[in-house]
Amino acid sequence: MPIIANRAGVHPTTVYRRWASLGDLLGEVATSRFSGDIVVPDTGTLRGDLERWATAVATDLRDPDVLALMRATVGAGPDGGCACVADRHAQLEAMLDRERERGGQAIDVQRVADAVLGPLYYRAIFTGTPADPSWAPELVDALLG
Numbered sequence: 001m002p003i004i005a006n007r008a009g010v011h012p013t014t015v016y017r018r019w020a021s022l023g024d025l026l027g028e029v030a031t032s033r034f035s036g037d038i039v040v041p042d043t044g045t046l047r048g049d050l051e052r053w054a055t056a057v058a059t060d061l062r063d064p065d066v067l068a069l070m071r072a073t074v075g076a077g078p079d080g081g082c083a084c085v086a087d088r089h090a091q092l093e094a095m096l097d098r099e100r101e102r103g104g105q106a107i108d109v110q111r112v113a114d115a116v117l118g119p120l121y122y123r124a125i126f127t128g129t130p131a132d133p134s135w136a137p138e139l140v141d142a143l144l145g
Contacts, residue, residue, distance in 0.1 A: 045101040054136035061124035115143040
């Protein structure tokens with residue numbers, strides 16, 4: 001935190017007053033970075049929406065800057081990985097609500113997150129090889145059958 005304060009040109013106390021820990025600071029940076037970056041598609045079908053959205057997420061996770069931020073955020077503390085969960089879940093919920101409005105039977109947000117986001121984030125953060133975006137439709141297909 002003192003290094004961050006120095007680069008910002010402020011006293012470390014100023015930084016600590018706003019963020020109690022490095023995890024808190026990185027969590028806020030990640031939330032700011034990931035909020036609204038992925039547009040929720042409307043292709044007319046849940047499958048099409050999820051495929052386009054998951055491909056965009058996979059593409060985003062291949063960006064070295066995004067990857068470095070995600071790894072730092074997760075490594076900064078127990079709440080670090082939660083930085084973009086609310087935004088990703090809101091995006092999913094929007095697609096699932098739209099499917100319900102079309103008369104379809106949408107599945108649970110957490111089930112979609114486990115089946116689609118889980119593998120993408122695991123591959124990006126914990127392995128040396130982020131997923132190729134072309135894998136995203138396969139994840140959606142495995143989910144929806």
